[in-house]
Amino acid sequence: MRRPWCTRSPSSTSPPANTYGVPRIHAELRRLGRCVNRKHVARLMHEHGIQGAHRRRRRSLTRPDRKAKPAPDLIRRDFHAATPGTKLVGDITARPTGEGWLYLACRLDLATREVVGYSMADHHRAGLVVDALKMAAGRSRLQPGSIAHSDRGSEYTSSQLRAAVDKFGLRQSCGRTGSCYDNAAAESSWTLLKEEIDTRTWPDRATARAEVFNFIETFYNRRPLRKHKVFGYLTPAETRQRHQHDLTT
The missing domain is CATH 3.30.420.10 (Ribonuclease H-like superfamily/Ribonuclease H)
Structure with a gap:
């Protein structure tokens, strides 16, 4: 099995790539017309020691201004929007x-x-x-x-x-x-x-x-x-284009 979109070795200095885990590798293979079971992808990755990139703790730059009056929280952890630009x-x-x-x-x-x-x-x-x-x-x-x-x-x-x-x-x-x-x-x-x-x-x-x-x-x-809840697996640019197409229609 090839190793697209999965973690590179720590010593690697290659360009951006190689971070996909099981869900996105499976989705990409389906997009390419490869009929493959998700569990089969997971098993092959496990056998070859392939895994998606893991998250790391990041350095925080947030320095609150105690004197400033902040705006209210209008998002309230609802990180979904039906229309671009909103x-x-x-x-x-x-x-x-x-x-x-x-x-x-x-x-x-x-x-x-x-x-x-x-x-x-x-x-x-x-x-x-x-x-x-x-x-x-x-x-x-x-x-x-x-x-x-x-x-x-x-x-x-x-x-x-x-x-x-x-x-x-x-x-x-x-x-x-x-x-x-x-x-x-x-x-x-x-x-x-x-x-x-x-x-x-x-x-x-x-x-x-x-x-x-x-x-x-x-x-x-x-x-x-x-994974978009309506459109399925798409890139950000494809999601924008799909929104534009639906708006035109």
Whole structure:
């Protein structure tokens, strides 16, 4: 059995790939026209020592601003959306480089699980999350009054972000302090990022930027299969296209 989308060896420095477990390998084989039983896939993977990538504990960047008045939680752990552009979640992570940390902020559309906005910088001030929101507003059709959800970090409770939210006609939402489950959908994207490009240190921020860009644009949005409750296993880009097709119809 070939080893597509399963964990690579710890010493590997190969490009993003090799993280799928039994459910997604089975779904991918079915998409390719291979009639195979899921239990058969699981048995073969077990016999050959193949397994999907495991989640690792991530470094938290959330630093709440005690003086700021956060927005209410409009999501309430309901990470589903019927229509694209109605619910966005956001978070920040950091990747190590030889020049110091590279910080990455993203905005994820809950209807498609597609990264519609992101920004990278050598800091994680408010401007980082504002730029990610601006990109989301520029490249996707955000509905008036759509929700922009995040944790209660100081970047997300800043006056700069509030001004951007108001400018685009959105509603700001924040989870509770110290509760990662209130923003679980956004944090799960970082899990996949770390599983795919590992935790190695890049020589400089430019190299890290290029690889993160490649991960988002050519892998995350177009390759991983996710099980949609209506459409079945699709990539984020395919899910968006299916929504657009249904809307046109």
